Amino acid sequence: MAALAAPKWAAAQLTIEIIGGGADQIPITVVPxxxxxxxxxxxxxxxxxxxxxxxxxxxxxxxxxxxLPTEPSEVDYxxxxxxxxxxxxxGRATERNDGKVDVRFRLxxxxxxxxxxxxxxxxxxxxxxxxxxxxADLIYExxxxxxxxxxxxxxxxxxxxxxxxxHVADADGxxxxxxxxxxxxxISPAWSPDGGRIAYVSFEQRKAIVFVHDLxxxxxxxxxxxxxxxxxxxxxxxxxxxxxxxxxxGVSQIYTMRTxxxxxxxxxxxxxxxxxxxxxxxxxxxxxxxDRGGSPQIYRMRTNGGGVERVTFEGSxxxxxxxxxxxxxxxFIQRSxxxxxxxxxxxxxxxTQVLTDGQLDxxxxxxPNGRLLLYASIVRGxxxxxxxxxxxxxxxxxxxxxxDVREPAWGPLGAGH
Amino acid sequence: xxxxxxxxxxxxxxxxxGTGGKKPAAVEQKDVFAQQQAAQDEAAKKxxxxxxxxxxxxxxxxxxxxADQPVVQPLPGSSVSQGPLGDPASQLRDPASPLSKRSVxxxxxxxxxxxxxxxxxxxxxxxxxxxxxxxxxxxGNCDDRGSREYNLALGQRRADAVKRALTLLGVPxxxxxxxxxxxxxxxxxxxxxxxxxENRRSDLVYVGIDG
Numbered sequence: 001m002a003a004l005a006a007p008k009w010a011a012a013q014l015t016i017e018i019i020g021g022g023a024d025q026i027p028i029t030v031v032p033x034x035x036x037x038x039x040x041x042x043x044x045x046x047x048x049x050x051x052x053x054x055x056x057x058x059x060x061x062x063x064x065x066x067x068l069p070t071e072p073s074e075v076d077y078x079x080x081x082x083x084x085x086x087x088x089x090x091g092r093a094t095e096r097n098d099g100k101v102d103v104r105f106r107l108x109x110x111x112x113x114x115x116x117x118x119x120x121x122x123x124x125x126x127x128x129x130x131x132x133x134x135x136a137d138l139i140y141e142x143x144x145x146x147x148x149x150x151x152x153x154x155x156x157x158x159x160x161x162x163x164x165x166x167h168v169a170d171a172d173g174x175x176x177x178x179x180x181x182x183x184x185x186x187i188s189p190a191w192s193p194d195g196g197r198i199a200y201v202s203f204e205q206r207k208a209i210v211f212v213h214d215l216x217x218x219x220x221x222x223x224x225x226x227x228x229x230x231x232x233x234x235x236x237x238x239x240x241x242x243x244x245x246x247x248x249x250g251v252s253q254i255y256t257m258r259t260x261x262x263x264x265x266x267x268x269x270x271x272x273x274x275x276x277x278x279x280x281x282x283x284x285x286x287x288x289x290x291d292r293g294g295s296p297q298i299y300r301m302r303t304n305g306g307g308v309e310r311v312t313f314e315g316s317x318x319x320x321x322x323x324x325x326x327x328x329x330x331x332f333i334q335r336s337x338x339x340x341x342x343x344x345x346x347x348x349x350x351x352t353q354v355l356t357d358g359q360l361d362x363x364x365x366x367x368p369n370g371r372l373l374l375y376a377s378i379v380r381g382x383x384x385x386x387x388x389x390x391x392x393x394x395x396x397x398x399x400x401x402x403x404d405v406r407e408p409a410w411g412p413l414g415a416g417h
Numbered sequence: 418x419x420x421x422x423x424x425x426x427x428x429x430x431x432x433x434x435g436t437g438g439k440k441p442a443a444v445e446q447k448d449v450f451a452q453q454q455a456a457q458d459e460a461a462k463k464x465x466x467x468x469x470x471x472x473x474x475x476x477x478x479x480x481x482x483x484a485d486q487p488v489v490q491p492l493p494g495s496s497v498s499q500g501p502l503g504d505p506a507s508q509l510r511d512p513a514s515p516l517s518k519r520s521v522x523x524x525x526x527x528x529x530x531x532x533x534x535x536x537x538x539x540x541x542x543x544x545x546x547x548x549x550x551x552x553x554x555x556x557g558n559c560d561d562r563g564s565r566e567y568n569l570a571l572g573q574r575r576a577d578a579v580k581r582a583l584t585l586l587g588v589p590x591x592x593x594x595x596x597x598x599x600x601x602x603x604x605x606x607x608x609x610x611x612x613x614x615e616n617r618r619s620d621l622v623y624v625g626i627d628g
Contacts, residue, residue: 185601187565201569207596208569229573229597232566245570247577247597252570273570289567296567319564333564340563360608362564381607407565 013401014156014173014385018053020395025058026143029085034070034092039101039128043093046132047139050150050172054140054371055394060085072106077113086110089139093128101128105135107142117142133170149367153411154374155189155198156385158402165402166200168215171367171410173398179213180220189409190233192259198409199223199233199242210244212259223261234277234286235259236303243267243277243286254288256303267305278323278330279303287311287321287330298332311345314352320362324390325370331355331390333362342375344390355392365410372396374408478507505548506626515540519627521579523617525560528574530582538579541621542586545593552624554594555579560613561600569599575619 028051036042051057062068063083069075070092080088091105104120117138123131130151137148152171157164158178164186169176180186184203191198192212199212208231210224224230228247232254235242242259245252254268254277268274272292279286283303290299298312298321312318317335324330329346334354342356342364360378367374372394374387383404387396398405509516521534530538545551557576559568576595584590605615622628 185598187569187599187601203598203601208599228577228595229569231569245566247570247573250577252573273567273574275570276564276566289564296564317563319567335563360562378608 013176014169014405015399016053016173016387017397017399018055018394019397020055020393021058022055022389022391022393026056027058027060027086028089028139028143029060029062029080029087030089031062031068031070031091033090033103033105035095036093038095039093040125041128041132043091043103043128043132043135046129046172047089047136050133050136050148051139053172053396054148054150055389055396056140056144072108072115075108077110081110087116087143089135091135095125096122099125101125103128103131103135107139129174133172146371147369147413149369149372149410149413151414152368153195154365155191155407155409155411156405157186157189157407158400159383159404159406160402166198168198168411179215179218187407188232189407190235191409191411192235193237193239193412195412195414197259199235201231201233210242212242221260223257223259232275232277234279236279237281237283243279245275245277254286254305267303268301268308269305276320278321280323281325281327287323289319289321298330311350312352320364322364322366324366325368329390331364331366331373333364342373342388344373353392355388355390356386363407365408366390367410368413374410376406376408505544505551505623508544509623509626516544519621521575521619522614523575523619525613525617526571527617528571528578530578538582539586542583542588545583545588546586549589549592552592552594553583554596554622554624555583556620556622557595557597557599558602558604558616558618558620559600560616561603561608562613565599565601569597569601572597572599579619579621 030044030048032044036044048059052059063085065076065079065083069090075090088108088110089105090108091103093101093103095101100122102120102122106115107117109116119138121131133150136150140148149171153168154171155166155168158167162183164182164184165178166180166186166189167176167178182202182204186200186202189198189200196216197212197214199210201208202211208229209222210230210233211220212223213220223242224244224246226246226248229252230244230246232245233242240259241256244255244257246255251271252273252275253266254274255264255266257264270290270292272290274288274290276289277286285300286303287298287300289296293310295316296319297310298318299308299310301308315334315336318332320333322331328348329344331342331344333340334343339359340361341354341358342361343352343354345352358377361375363376365374370390372387372389374385377384377386383406385398385400385405385408387398388394508514511517515537518537521530545553555576557572559572576597580593580595583593603616605612
């Protein structure tokens with residue numbers, strides 16, 4: 001039976017560690033926040049882990065300068081500069097009488113002896129972890145110019161013996177909860193652009209059917225259950241339209257529909273397999289996989305199905321296209337000499353860059369800032385997740401407590417981006 | 418079974434209404450409920466007796482087969498018509514019959530039905546033509562390499578090709594459903610050539626007989 005939110009037992013957690021750093025890392029020192037030892041959810045470790053895991057920062061040691069400052073007035077810039085510390089994060093997290101927590105932080109430049117950022121918050125006790133992620137986002141954005149993704153969520157499928165669970169977790173792997181559990185498989189989770197819904201394909205009725213699941217309400221509806229297989233849901237950026245793949249008219253073809261399943265329209269028209277639609281961020285194009293040319297390759301078309309253009313030409317198997325968030329490139333899976341690995345192609349140069357040397361890599365999913373790609377792999381017969389930066393330099397290893405994990409999907413940025 | 422119970426319940430209720438004076442509603446309800454319980458018990462006993470009878474018949478049939486005598490056996494409670502060789506269920510389970518084979522296997526990335534499976538397709542088509550109420554579900558599968566969604570589509574193509582072959586041999590479409598499990602329900606575990614070959618497969622699953 002399908003189960004909805006609030007599991008009874010501790011759900012599968014993911015541990016994400018960086019195993020290869022990027023070039024041009026920004027040095028940063030995170031000084032432990034004052035007063036936070038009394039909190040159930042301290043912030044310093046979460047902020048440090050977020051920044052370190054991104055691969056964009058070189059975490060500097062605290063050295064011997066004491067006492068550790070929590071306010072700008074307490075900072076001895078000369079001493080810190082003398083140690084080699086450049087950018088610093090200081091702050092405090094104090095529990096109030098009413099049970100709420102006052103959090104304040106500053107981002108300081110020791111060379112300029114100036115504050116780059118400073119914010120204060122008053123939050124509920126159980127929101128300090130989320131606040132730490134928000135602070136890491138602000139620091140990341142200030143120093144790199146890109147939005148941080150530390151406050152985002154990821155979805156993935158965990159397989160334990162005889163049970164498939166669709167999980168939603170924080171981007172750092174914590175707070176994992178399942179929204180669906182069944183003995184039949186679930187595949188292809190896809191986040192709505194506003195992060196409030198997830199579409200997926202469930203085999204609970206012994207065939208592939210597309211569901212849209214409302215995360216807040218904890219309810220779901222079937223949007224496609226036609227003859228044959230219904231699969232590969234993809235959201236248009238306006239959140240109003242879904243692309244799906246249906247085999248009801250004789251062979252797998254791409255259709256669009258409203259997100260409640262109405263207004264079905266067929267947009268591909270071939271005698272071949274057309275599948276895996278991915279909408280461009282401007283909503284005007286769709287990348288998809290088709291074997292109309294004799295082997296599975298990637299094509300692009302307008303959202304009404306016109307202007308079909310082949311995009312991959314090397315090798316005999318290029319599948320699973322995913323538009324990058326800036327629309328200028330896409331990620332995909334290529335097979336070369338029997339090995340399936342993750343690659344990207346830039347639309348301007350039409351150059352391919354191979355990002356992994358995996359044997360059985362699949363299911364790429366972009367972080368909403370386009371910087372990282374989450375993907376699935378099989379290692380020693382077991383499904384694992386991993387991440388790699390879009391330039392291939394930063395690698396993350398992800399360890400799950402579940403036996404087998406697959407089908408990752410990175411959720412969108414929160415409101416305000 | 419439900420219809421039987423509802424029928425009995427209704428009959429009892431009507432009978433209760435027809436016995437002269439008005440009984441209070443609660444007692445009527447209880448009567449009806451008690452009668453329904455009795456009917457259920459009766460039905461359960463009947464089912465158990467039927468099971469026993471079927472088991473005995475099966476044992477007798479096996480004994481007769483061994484003695485090389487022709488076997489004719491009714492299928493209890495089913496509207497499936499009797500074919501010239503006996504009921505479909507026993508034909509499908511007969512290891513000597515081509516019908517006992519339910520799977521078509523494929524080369525890598527292929528979905529066409531190889532020559533060697535033609536007799537199998539023909540045998541199943543014949544069974545379906547001669548038993549109008551018999552329904553089959555063709556389940557297409559793939560090995561686990563490559564895109565899950567592309568494999569789902571490939572599995573569907575495999576199942577659809579078998580369905581088409583059956584309809585070309587005169588089986589009405591309404592008797593055949595074709596679905597795909599892609600690479601999601603592998604029969605053989607692991608990443609070896611043997612496992613992959615075993616998983617590139619369409620299965621013919623008879624509804625109500627195989628599951």
